[in-house]
Amino acid sequence: MLYALQTLPGLGDLAWHEAETHLPASDGPGAKLVGLKAIPGRNDIVLVAYRGSPKPFLGLRTSEDAFIVAARGFRVASDDRGPRQIYAAVRNSEDVARAIDLWRRTTGSRQQGGSFRVIARTVGKQKFLRRDVGRAVADAVREGWPGRWNLVEDDADLEVWATLVDSELICALRLSDASMRQGGKVRHLPASLRPALAAAMIALTDPSPDDVFLDPMAGAGTILLERAAAGRFAELHGGDISGDALSAMQANLRGAGGRIHLSRWDARRLPLESGTVDKVAVNLPFGKQVSDESQLPDLYRSVLAEVVRVMRPGGRLVALAGNPRMLELARAGTARALRPGPRHRVIVLGMPAAICEYTRQ
Numbered sequence: 001m002l003y004a005l006q007t008l009p010g011l012g013d014l015a016w017h018e019a020e021t022h023l024p025a026s027d028g029p030g031a032k033l034v035g036l037k038a039i040p041g042r043n044d045i046v047l048v049a050y051r052g053s054p055k056p057f058l059g060l061r062t063s064e065d066a067f068i069v070a071a072r073g074f075r076v077a078s079d080d081r082g083p084r085q086i087y088a089a090v091r092n093s094e095d096v097a098r099a100i101d102l103w104r105r106t107t108g109s110r111q112q113g114g115s116f117r118v119i120a121r122t123v124g125k126q127k128f129l130r131r132d133v134g135r136a137v138a139d140a141v142r143e144g145w146p147g148r149w150n151l152v153e154d155d156a157d158l159e160v161w162a163t164l165v166d167s168e169l170i171c172a173l174r175l176s177d178a179s180m181r182q183g184g185k186v187r188h189l190p191a192s193l194r195p196a197l198a199a200a201m202i203a204l205t206d207p208s209p210d211d212v213f214l215d216p217m218a219g220a221g222t223i224l225l226e227r228a229a230a231g232r233f234a235e236l237h238g239g240d241i242s243g244d245a246l247s248a249m250q251a252n253l254r255g256a257g258g259r260i261h262l263s264r265w266d267a268r269r270l271p272l273e274s275g276t277v278d279k280v281a282v283n284l285p286f287g288k289q290v291s292d293e294s295q296l297p298d299l300y301r302s303v304l305a306e307v308v309r310v311m312r313p314g315g316r317l318v319a320l321a322g323n324p325r326m327l328e329l330a331r332a333g334t335a336r337a338l339r340p341g342p343r344h345r346v347i348v349l350g351m352p353a354a355i356c357e358y359t360r361q
């Protein structure tokens with residue numbers, strides 16, 4: 001069957017890497033990448049062919065939602081033939097019965113039908129509207145899919161997501177609920193990361209069971225929570241200058257096991273011995289939401305110098321910054337021992353940002 005993973009813009013490759021390494025290959029060949037689509041500024045969609053059970057898709061952390069593809073359409077016309085072609089593709093797809101069956105088994109639904117809603121999205125220059133796509137899909141479901149399906153606005157048993165990217169249609173049934181996006185996080189702060197982005201950063205630290213891990217500006221602790229979810233570690237250290245952030249962090253990490261130390265601290269003077277930390281991941285403050293922008297260059301320089309001090313040679317830093325140029329200037333100023341690696345462009349709170357990888361020399 002074909003599945004679709006939805007993640008944040010820029011994370012498609014990392015979401016695929018997680019799927020490739022985490023989906024079990026025991027009951028057939030492993031997962032195969034079929035395609036990667038972008039809904040600019042909104043989402044990356046990864047199409048994955050997989051023969052095993054859909055359940056492991058729900059445990060992936062770099063994706064926010066998982067779907068099973070019920071129908072696809074190719075060469076959809078951009079004029080008024082488009083909605084008719086979409087109707088035909090969705091109504092006549094040979095994959096619908098199996099997709100509904102797998103959706104039912106994955107979500108525990110016993111019904112032979114029920115309520116459904118359609119979420120339609122378009123990318124490209126079609127001469128018809130997004131709601132025409134929605135209407136074509138809704139008509140096809142009601143008139144052609146097995147079972148009795150009633151269209152509703154909200155709280156549907158089944159969500160049918162129809163995404164038209166230029167001339168290609170992907171019509172998919174949502175398997176996940178909100179819990180996949182929340183990743184176990186119970187408290188959120190205004191500048192807090194989406195868990196999928198934190199999970200992508202953690203994957204780039206190359207987690208290992210003997211890691212001494214640090215997030216020096218941890219906010220609500222999203223990165224720490226994802227490190228705890230990624231497998232064993234030796235020690236987890238996190239802190240923030242704000243008392244509010246510390247209490248959110250404590251609430252979010254309450255259920256995590258292992259040696260976890262959370263503190264209120266100033267990341268420019270960490271209470272940690274030199275050369276003791278293996279991995280650091282940090283979401284540096286950016287924009288006016290969390291800091292006075294004029295102070296950011298100084299803050300970046302001081303924090304990077306402190307990160308270099310506490311890290312072991314060979315350690316890895318993964319930093320998310322809204323202004324990677326400012327980060328590079330800070331590194332060149334006070335942290336030359338950090339060797340720059342790849343950068344990954346992402347969108348955070350609607351603004352362009354970059355995940356930057358470094359190795360401590």
Ligand SMILES: C[S@@+](CC[C@H](N)C(=O)[O-])C[C@H]1O[C@@H](n2cnc3c(N)ncnc32)[C@H](O)[C@@H]1O
Binds near residue numbers: 220284
């Ligand atoms: C972008 S937020 C981090 C958000 C976090 N990744 C999350 O998901 O909640 C940046 C954090 O840096 C903290 N911060 C700013 N200056 C600091 C300093 N000198 N020392 C420690 N934390 C600081 C802010 O209080 C804020 O919580």
